[in-house]
Amino acid sequence: MSYAQRIATQFNIQPEKVAATITLLDDGNTLPFIARYRKERTGGLDEEQIRQISSMLESLRALDERRETIIASIEEQGKLTTELHQQLLAAETRTALEDLYQPYKPKRRTRASIAREKGLQPLAELILEQPHTRQNPEQLAEAFVNEEVPSLDEALAGARDIVAETISDHPDVRRVTREKALQWAVLNSEKSDKAEDPRSVYQTYYEFEGLVNRLRPHQVLALNRGEAENVLRINITVQERDWRGAIATVFRANPRSPLAEQLQLAITDSAERLLLPAIERDVRRTLTETAEEHAIDVFASNLRALLNQPPMAGNTVMGIDPGFRTGCKVIVADPTGKVLTISTIYPHEPQKRRSEALQTLANLIDQHNVTLIAIGNGTASRETEQLVAELTRKLAAVHYLIVNEAGASVYSASPLARAELPDMDVSIRGAVSIARRVQDPLAELVKIDPQSIGVGLYQHDVDQPRLTYALASVVESVVNNVGVDVNTASPALLTYVAGIGPKLSERIVAYRDEHGPFPNRKALKKVSGLGPKAFEQSAGFLRIREGDTPLDSSAIHPESYAVAEKVLTHAKITLQMSTDERQTSLHTLQQNHSIDELATTLGTGVPTLTDIFEQLIRPGRDPREDLPTPILRSDILSLEDLQPGLRLNGTVRNVVDFGAFVDIGVKQDGLLHRSQMPRGTVVNVGDVIEIEIIKVEAERGRIALGWPNQS
Numbered sequence: 001m002s003y004a005q006r007i008a009t010q011f012n013i014q015p016e017k018v019a020a021t022i023t024l025l026d027d028g029n030t031l032p033f034i035a036r037y038r039k040e041r042t043g044g045l046d047e048e049q050i051r052q053i054s055s056m057l058e059s060l061r062a063l064d065e066r067r068e069t070i071i072a073s074i075e076e077q078g079k080l081t082t083e084l085h086q087q088l089l090a091a092e093t094r095t096a097l098e099d100l101y102q103p104y105k106p107k108r109r110t111r112a113s114i115a116r117e118k119g120l121q122p123l124a125e126l127i128l129e130q131p132h133t134r135q136n137p138e139q140l141a142e143a144f145v146n147e148e149v150p151s152l153d154e155a156l157a158g159a160r161d162i163v164a165e166t167i168s169d170h171p172d173v174r175r176v177t178r179e180k181a182l183q184w185a186v187l188n189s190e191k192s193d194k195a196e197d198p199r200s201v202y203q204t205y206y207e208f209e210g211l212v213n214r215l216r217p218h219q220v221l222a223l224n225r226g227e228a229e230n231v232l233r234i235n236i237t238v239q240e241r242d243w244r245g246a247i248a249t250v251f252r253a254n255p256r257s258p259l260a261e262q263l264q265l266a267i268t269d270s271a272e273r274l275l276l277p278a279i280e281r282d283v284r285r286t287l288t289e290t291a292e293e294h295a296i297d298v299f300a301s302n303l304r305a306l307l308n309q310p311p312m313a314g315n316t317v318m319g320i321d322p323g324f325r326t327g328c329k330v331i332v333a334d335p336t337g338k339v340l341t342i343s344t345i346y347p348h349e350p351q352k353r354r355s356e357a358l359q360t361l362a363n364l365i366d367q368h369n370v371t372l373i374a375i376g377n378g379t380a381s382r383e384t385e386q387l388v389a390e391l392t393r394k395l396a397a398v399h400y401l402i403v404n405e406a407g408a409s410v411y412s413a414s415p416l417a418r419a420e421l422p423d424m425d426v427s428i429r430g431a432v433s434i435a436r437r438v439q440d441p442l443a444e445l446v447k448i449d450p451q452s453i454g455v456g457l458y459q460h461d462v463d464q465p466r467l468t469y470a471l472a473s474v475v476e477s478v479v480n481n482v483g484v485d486v487n488t489a490s491p492a493l494l495t496y497v498a499g500i501g502p503k504l505s506e507r508i509v510a511y512r513d514e515h516g517p518f519p520n521r522k523a524l525k526k527v528s529g530l531g532p533k534a535f536e537q538s539a540g541f542l543r544i545r546e547g548d549t550p551l552d553s554s555a556i557h558p559e560s561y562a563v564a565e566k567v568l569t570h571a572k573i574t575l576q577m578s579t580d581e582r583q584t585s586l587h588t589l590q591q592n593h594s595i596d597e598l599a600t601t602l603g604t605g606v607p608t609l610t611d612i613f614e615q616l617i618r619p620g621r622d623p624r625e626d627l628p629t630p631i632l633r634s635d636i637l638s639l640e641d642l643q644p645g646l647r648l649n650g651t652v653r654n655v656v657d658f659g660a661f662v663d664i665g666v667k668q669d670g671l672l673h674r675s676q677m678p679r680g681t682v683v684n685v686g687d688v689i690e691i692e693i694i695k696v697e698a699e700r701g702r703i704a705l706g707w708p709n710q711s
Helices: 003-011 015-026 031-037 047-076 082-090 094-104 111-117 121-129 137-144 152-169 171-184 217-228 240-248 260-307 354-368 381-392 408-412 415-420 426-439 441-445 464-482 491-495 501-515 521-526 532-541 558-571 579-592 595-602 606-617
Strands: 186-191 207-211 232-237 317-321 328-333 339-345 372-376 399-403 647-656 659-663 670-673 688-697 702-706
Touching: 003 015, 003 047, 015 031, 015 047, 031 047, 031 464, 031 532, 047 082, 047 094, 082 094, 094 152, 094 171, 111 121, 111 152, 121 137, 121 152, 121 260, 137 152, 152 171, 152 260, 171 240, 171 260, 186 217, 217 232, 217 260, 232 260, 240 260, 260 441, 260 464, 260 647, 317 354, 317 426, 328 354, 328 426, 339 354, 339 426, 354 381, 372 381, 372 426, 381 399, 399 426, 408 415, 408 426, 415 426, 426 441, 441 464, 491 501, 501 521, 521 532, 532 558, 558 579, 558 595, 558 606, 579 595, 579 606, 595 606, 670 688
Parallel strands: 317 372, 372 399, 670 702
Antiparallel strands: 186 207, 186 232, 317 328, 328 339, 647 659, 647 688, 659 670, 688 702
């Protein structure tokens, strides 16, 4: 079965669509480009489907590469039979392949290999054969006693070692035992005798027991971390009936054979010494891989929602990076993100110059017409919010919001920050980042390593290369979906545009700095290194606003400009007309001609023409504009203000397995447990939702939230 057929079966997609996608990927096309501009070739597959195809294709090719290596290794040993070769070719998973390879895998010296060196393989084969004979085990072993094997007991023990390894290495024994273990094995954890866990982080797992198939991903990751920190001891118990049953399907003792007892001894030794430890490792690895995949998916989903936060465009923003001893760093950025002024105030302990701080902020607001204040959510955040709330109560036109500052310190000390803000102190750069995150979250957050943004669970415990790839894919997806203004974008933002990458993004910015703004997309071809392929992949995602080619501000690819111009002619409209006028004329055109007829007439496909119509109505529309904006505040709540039954709007800050943490404007985020959400409800980071206070534990700083009418 071909790759295309196997992938099509796995994802229930037509094989011809998969085959076309594979061809496009192999030709060096990027995933965003294929999803957006090759819909006719792929049959309209969306980005997620193409990503699944790409991922499985990579896995299948890696599996076949490993298969070839294994076959070559066994063939080199002279042990590749026709039957084994067919089994290896038929293996559909890496686990099945490795199980078949296990008996032939080069090993360090083992008890079995030492016994083989001593010539005890024939005796081991007798134990496995379970022959009917009148000779007892000692008589059968007598022929193998020599200088290297000085006694009958040593001969039989060595033979049993070979049998034990043979049993443990048998692919069917491993497969069945593993399957049973993944279904019925029990995981136990207990606190290590000398463990130090002063904050009782792992108290839940001091005496913990559960079926492995019932463990939640966050439990697995917590157990792994507790074990890595030497706080917990973990073991997995496979029921004897399960492993004995698995062995008995292949190796069964014959009661009439004098070697039956020897086989039984070898079976028990094999299970305790070799098989069960290997199966425990397999189970732990499977649990971990599944948990990590889930954690990565959660992190990626949260990151996508965060990056898709709508920009608060047009605001002059005051960014405040709160602090106690070193003061609060304050900057004001104009609507383009340009820093207008910087300052430091000391309203908190130990200086407590509160009146002076209020006056400084009031002066800056008045001087620069500040319309929005962004406060970082780190140390002294809520104390600073109290200060700002006192100020904004008197200023009807000014509101504030709390901004997640995760990763701001990482950005502040980065080479990119030094290049962008060379004359500023690291702490001031943090305030700049906080302000700009409000003005355009995507443009600012792409400057930070996604792992440092902090919207995941156990992100430092999962496979880092897989996490990096998944998060980079999310950033790439969002950036290309939104589009990038090539004349204002930073190198960090341009890096994620399809077909560009880090080096080319630096060259684009350097060319722009030297020659001024790009007048049109064609001018991009003058950038060193931006050849035909890079231009093809990237051009549709790069916007040039107020250039000399109006279509350059849209998501229409230059290869389709001729079609777009024909549509404009047929509809008798121009891009200078109002949105309503264009929409009315295009609607009339589609009423008079079917979309299929128009596509044939204009020499294009229906999916491309549909996209062109959409772009001609709203050229370069930012999809983030359709999402709810963050909650703006002018006053502050305290825990004492919260009473059960009170309803508030809150912003989802993080989504985890057991629920969502929601910012409701007090010092502590509340927990909306998944049991409180209506069945089928999905919330994302950045969502603004109505919640109801269920319980407040002021002494523990805990707030339990419910869904209105659900608590």
